[in-house]
Amino acid sequence: MHESTFLILTALAAQPLHGYGILQSVQELSAGDVKLRPGTLYGALDRLVEQRLIEVDREEAVDGRLRRYYRLNNAGAAALQAQAERLHRHAAAADTQLSRRLGDALSFGTVTA
Incomplete structure (x- = not known):
């Protein structure tokens, strides 16, 4: 799963x-690291609807323009949960490897950045 999809x-x-x-939420969640363009977002939303991970919740007219709301469905929640668990496992593996590296450096008396 791509970072933007996640x-x-x-x-x-x-x-x-x-x-x-x-x-706005994606920008906040990523601490400003990910800034989606509208074209990218709407293409991704269409793809996620096709994949049945999200659904159109409702539409409303605001200032003469149609505003479409999307919601996560059960399949999307399951996919998100699986990806979150996968990322946690990978982060734990990275932490373990970095700890070993730091331990090796300390035992040899050399710590480098």
């Missing part, structure tokens, strides 16, 4: 959001 699903985990709300 963050979009994460943004929708708590509540339905419209496109601009998703853009």
Whole structure:
């Protein structure tokens, strides 16, 4: 799963959001590291709807423009949970390897950045 897909699903985990709300949430969740463009977002949303990971929750007219809200469905929640668990395992493996590296450096008296 791509990072942007993971963050979009994460943004929708708590509540339905419209496109601009998703853009803002992704930026917040990633601490500003990921800034999706609207074209990228809407392409991803269409793909996630096709994959049946999210659904259109509702549509409303705001200032003459249609605002579509999306929500995470059960399949999307399961996919997000599986990816989160996978990322946790990988992060733990990285921590273990880094600890070993630090331990080796300490035992030889050399710590380098």
